[in-house]
Amino acid sequence: MGKVMFGLSVSLDGFIADKNDDVSLLFAWFASAWERFYEVAGDPLNECGAVIMGRRSFDMIDSENGWVFPDGTAPDWPVIVLQSQARASVKKGKTQFHFVTDGIQSAMTKAKELAGEKNVALHGASSVQQALKAGLLDEFHLNIAPVLLGEGVRLFDHLGSEPIQLERTRTLETPGATHLSFRVVK
Amino acid sequence: MGKVMFGLSVSLDGFIADKNDDVSLLFAWFASAWERFYEVAGDPLNECGAVIMGRRSFDMIDSENGWVFPDGTAPDWPVIVLQSQARASVKKGKTQFHFVTDGIQSAMTKAKELAGEKNVALHGASSVQQALKAGLLDEFHLNIAPVLLGEGVRLFDHLGSEPIQLERTRTLETPGATHLSFRVVK
Numbered sequence: 001m002g003k004v005m006f007g008l009s010v011s012l013d014g015f016i017a018d019k020n021d022d023v024s025l026l027f028a029w030f031a032s033a034w035e036r037f038y039e040v041a042g043d044p045l046n047e048c049g050a051v052i053m054g055r056r057s058f059d060m061i062d063s064e065n066g067w068v069f070p071d072g073t074a075p076d077w078p079v080i081v082l083q084s085q086a087r088a089s090v091k092k093g094k095t096q097f098h099f100v101t102d103g104i105q106s107a108m109t110k111a112k113e114l115a116g117e118k119n120v121a122l123h124g125a126s127s128v129q130q131a132l133k134a135g136l137l138d139e140f141h142l143n144i145a146p147v148l149l150g151e152g153v154r155l156f157d158h159l160g161s162e163p164i165q166l167e168r169t170r171t172l173e174t175p176g177a178t179h180l181s182f183r184v185v186k
Numbered sequence: 187m188g189k190v191m192f193g194l195s196v197s198l199d200g201f202i203a204d205k206n207d208d209v210s211l212l213f214a215w216f217a218s219a220w221e222r223f224y225e226v227a228g229d230p231l232n233e234c235g236a237v238i239m240g241r242r243s244f245d246m247i248d249s250e251n252g253w254v255f256p257d258g259t260a261p262d263w264p265v266i267v268l269q270s271q272a273r274a275s276v277k278k279g280k281t282q283f284h285f286v287t288d289g290i291q292s293a294m295t296k297a298k299e300l301a302g303e304k305n306v307a308l309h310g311a312s313s314v315q316q317a318l319k320a321g322l323l324d325e326f327h328l329n330i331a332p333v334l335l336g337e338g339v340r341l342f343d344h345l346g347s348e349p350i351q352l353e354r355t356r357t358l359e360t361p362g363a364t365h366l367s368f369r370v371v372k
Contacts, residue, residue: 013342156199159336
């Protein structure tokens with residue numbers, strides 16, 4: 001069975017976007033380093049079978065073209081959106097969005113069904129935080145950009161006060177970022 | 187002339203102590219890895235000529251024995267304490283403490299005089315934050331422990347919303363931590 005994971009680019013002070021939801025400083029590394037990065041890390045997109053995201057991430061997806069990556073490609077993974085209001089599934093662009101109102105555990109069950117043997121990926125800070133608190137996250141990959149943003153969307157927040165032990169599984173340098181991978185110790 | 191720097195152990199979510207000021211989870215790496223760490227990183231303590239710390243850090247130093255490290259050694263660097271109330275210099279243990287009430291710039295001038303050709307080291311989150319905001323920090327070293335604390339004393343906080351660009355200068359793995367060094371781009 002696949003893993004529950006996420007891969008995100010983050011500032012050294014822990015933000016995945018600045019206060020205006022701009023991520024350009026966090027992805028500056030990608031243009032010059034993606035070949036080397038994929039060579040070592042593999043292409044995690046190929047191993048993804050379904051995605052869980054929060055309502056805020058869903059709202060940021062363009063309603064006409066759906067979910068399109070900066071390089072122009074569009075993912076066709078099914079997406080589970082965690083939100084408070086019930087809503088019928090909808091297709092935007094290549095992506096089928098399903099809406100779950102009864103929490104991360106229920107969203108995970110549905111995502112795992114849809115993902116089959118592949119991984120469930122978490123997208124955005126809220127889904128990461130909910131999965132971590134519920135003990136549902138297996139591993140994650142951070143691309144740490146050499147910048148302090150000061151303000152923005154904090155990745156590790158609202159986790160409570162119980163320490164979560166990790167095991168570092170990989171360290172990789174590219175010219176513009178430091179890539180650290182961790183397994184959550186359960 | 188020496189540099190303005192700091193070296194701190196931090197959780198992956200950016201805390202230098204938990205909510206009870208306990209740092210044991212952040213220094214778990216040290217027992218098994220300090221030999222290898224010093225072999226590669228050098229002993230930054232030898233290059234230190236003076237220290238700046240905030241009032242909170244000063245209050246945590248034992249009043250009878252002064253500043254004593256976990257291994258029992260005591261530093262003899264002069265320390266500048268940033269605080270709001272004027273106070274005469276005092277010696278505690280091996281350490282001479284001076285008190286500065288007119289801010290980080292004034293503390294830095296005094297610390298550099300005392301340090302001579304050696305480095306000025308910042309101790310604690312408050313002095314780091316004040317030096318970063320004032321553009322006075324040259325470089326820093328983080329020992330990132332593989333743990334999420336959730337709550338505690340946050341290292342990079344109150345920095346404002348202006349991005350601070352960094353350059354990574356070193357990546358080092360020891361069994362229990364990832365050691366990243368950065369230069370502040372000015």
